[in-house]
Amino acid sequence: MANKKETMYDNVMKQYNKVADYMDLDPNIRKILAVTNNEIIIHFPVRMDNGDVEIFTGYRVQHNNALGPYKGGLRYHADVDVEAAKALAIWMTWKTSLAGLPYGGAKGGIQLDPRKYSITELERITRRFTYALGENIGAEHDIPAPDVNTNAQTMAWIADTYMSTKSPSERSKHQHVVTGKPVGSGGLEGRDRATGFGVYLTIRLYHESRGESLKGKTFIVQGFGNVGYWASKFLEADGAKLIAVQDAHATIHDEAGFSVEDLFEHSKPRKNSIAGFADDKEIDPKQFFGLECDILIPAALGNQITEENAADVKAPLIAEGANGPTTDAAEKILLENGVTIIPDILCNSGGVIGSYFEWLQNRNGELWQLDEIMIRLEKKLTGVFKKVENEVKERQTDWRTAAYVLAIYRIEMAYKQRGIFP
Incomplete structure (x- = not known):
């Protein structure tokens, strides 16, 4: 009998139970x-x-x-x-x-x-x-x-x-x-870029904490929708180079790099599809995760990095722009191979923080300007990043475990303080 394919729900429950223990x-x-x-x-x-x-x-x-x-x-x-x-x-x-x-x-x-x-x-x-x-x-x-x-x-x-x-x-x-x-x-002005900005910012903060800049770093992106585009745009502006992109229709790779804006202009009228942008640069989709690069950004769907392809990953850093792109079994392999993973609940949280700002703006009858919004977003994200980074160092654990501990502990405290009705 064939093994049942692991679902995203299986994955999230494995993560939860591991951290709960x-x-x-x-x-x-x-x-x-x-x-x-x-x-x-x-x-x-x-x-x-x-x-x-x-x-x-x-x-x-x-x-x-x-x-x-x-x-x-x-x-x-x-x-x-x-x-x-x-x-x-x-x-x-x-x-x-x-x-x-x-x-x-x-x-x-x-x-x-x-x-x-x-x-x-x-x-x-x-x-x-x-x-x-x-x-x-x-x-x-x-x-x-x-x-x-x-x-x-x-x-x-x-x-x-x-x-x-x-x-x-x-x-x-x-x-x-x-x-x-x-x-x-x-x-909210700027809500379109909030998630991608968060992906970029966590990558930048990670490198800054190690005394490095993004200049000259190479990155690859799976998914070139809203998150993939904005993350790429901000990274490119900081001197990083986009060398490969994959979506459901094509996988392209060029060590010389791609122009983020040119690729976006091509994909926009094609419902974010990169197909046809660089036919001579297309590669086998199965090669994507194994490409040599500094940063891998899965920004498409869940369960993309699995037990079958995790060992292929060459990037020393994975920034999860999508929700649940890495299975629990794949993460074990990646961590053993020394790969650092900035988990989705931290990496792509810029979107929900931007949503909170919009909710507040509507609720209070206010109107915020873009520069004010981006300053607030960066301040909030930086604070969350530093908390997770400190937890990683204090517990000598991986980034996902540290982030989960902080997230679940806050909810645990709410229940303990309020009690369980009745």
């Missing part, structure tokens, strides 16, 4: 954090452009809200299911806790390939899903945000649909039901 987590709190609070599955009909009705399945998993409202993205992808949403929701709980935000963790999405639908169909799908979710989301209850294959436009549709279910006098109170909205609809 390591930190001797209170057994009662361990039970609470091992399960999700709510798992919502919705089947809903939508009329297509040709008049036919198609049935879609949407998910929203709410893991824990001990520290505040549930927070997490909505993704549109063929691989979305309840198990993936559970894993991603748990990671969001750790991420928001580590960042010191007043949030819990949630995640969800719709099981579909958005490339197969027109913009008008995607709007109807989004609005119908929002209506079906009803009071399962809310500005003080559960606040969605963009994720894989969703964007500011998606969030604008959700906000408009949700607010339309409220009385006219109440609508303004619900604008922050989602974050990641267009700037003209209450969004």
